Amino acid sequence: MDWQARFSQQAGWTRELRAYAFDKVGLADARRILEVGCGRGALLAELPARAAVHGLDLEPFRLAEARIHAPDAVLTCGDALALPYPSASFDIAFCHFLLLWLTDPTQALREMKRVTQRHGYVLALAEPDYSRRVDRPKALTALGRWQAESLRRQGADPHLGRRLAGLFAEAGITILETGNLRGVGTHPLMPEEWELEWAVLEADLAGNVPARRVQEMKKLDEAAWRRGERVLYVPTYFAWGRV
Ligand SMILES: C[S@@+](CC[C@H](N)C(=O)[O-])C[C@H]1O[C@@H](n2cnc3c(N)ncnc32)[C@H](O)[C@@H]1O
Numbered sequence: 001m002d003w004q005a006r007f008s009q010q011a012g013w014t015r016e017l018r019a020y021a022f023d024k025v026g027l028a029d030a031r032r033i034l035e036v037g038c039g040r041g042a043l044l045a046e047l048p049a050r051a052a053v054h055g056l057d058l059e060p061f062r063l064a065e066a067r068i069h070a071p072d073a074v075l076t077c078g079d080a081l082a083l084p085y086p087s088a089s090f091d092i093a094f095c096h097f098l099l100l101w102l103t104d105p106t107q108a109l110r111e112m113k114r115v116t117q118r119h120g121y122v123l124a125l126a127e128p129d130y131s132r133r134v135d136r137p138k139a140l141t142a143l144g145r146w147q148a149e150s151l152r153r154q155g156a157d158p159h160l161g162r163r164l165a166g167l168f169a170e171a172g173i174t175i176l177e178t179g180n181l182r183g184v185g186t187h188p189l190m191p192e193e194w195e196l197e198w199a200v201l202e203a204d205l206a207g208n209v210p211a212r213r214v215q216e217m218k219k220l221d222e223a224a225w226r227r228g229e230r231v232l233y234v235p236t237y238f239a240w241g242r243v
Contacts, residue, residue: 006196007042010097010126014054014125014126014238017238018020021125021238022149022178027092028049030031030048030051031091032051033047033048033051033052033090033091033092033093034054034055034085034089034092034094034112035093035095036056036112037080038063038073039057041065041073042069043096044066045073047070049072052074052089053072054075055073055074055209056075056077056080056083057075057077058077059077063232065095067187074221076089080111080112081107082111084130085115086115088116088117089117090120092120092122093122093123094121095108095112095125097123097127098127099124099162099164100127100161105167106170109119109122109167109171110171110172113172113243116243119242121243122240123238123240127236128234128237129159129234129235129237130147130158132233132235133148133232135164135232137220139219142185146205146208153208156164161180168239171241173242174241177239179210194222201214202214202218
């Protein structure tokens, strides 16, 4: 599984939103920026070079790759639930496809708020809600259920997106804007994206759904894309607020 390609693909889904959100919070003028759960640094690499850019992740092997993709960023191995920074260290703290993986997402938001200076911003850019996933033709609906079950088995909350606004409130962050991305998955997938999507699915479902059922679905999915009948939509939520 090519995780770098997967993270780049996910970053591609939210490119327009990031451009909009980062403009709203004045990222171009920020001096200190933090991404919590930065993974391989797909987003860090595109942040303004003149800001002090920090990335934090729990996994050293991901940070090792981030070091290659974002050589100028300051990278720290640590836990989103207990950020290793003094209070008010950053102008902007953001995350992207992170909160669904955490045992206590409210605590992570509290920590992001704590390390952000007064009048700074906290952003959660992409948190999916698989309970409202749409698959057409209907024969493909099981795919969404399987994927949600797989995320649960891996320790994620596949429905986190729908709770995002509530989590901001619990963390004491006043929301300035929230909503969901219209674009994620609604556009026809390119062949290489389709292959990648299926590589993720096949890896996730191996051992949990019979291989024959998975391959049947794959054929149905491919045929539906070819006929132009495929709809695949996973509501993916964002929110940002001021500290
Ligand atoms: C789906 S990846 C997203 C990576 C990156 N934000 C991106 O969009 O390319 C989620 C990341 O969160 C990290 N992560 C999970 N739990 C964490 C925690 N408690 N503290 C910090 N990072 C965590 C994982 O190691 C992984 O790199």
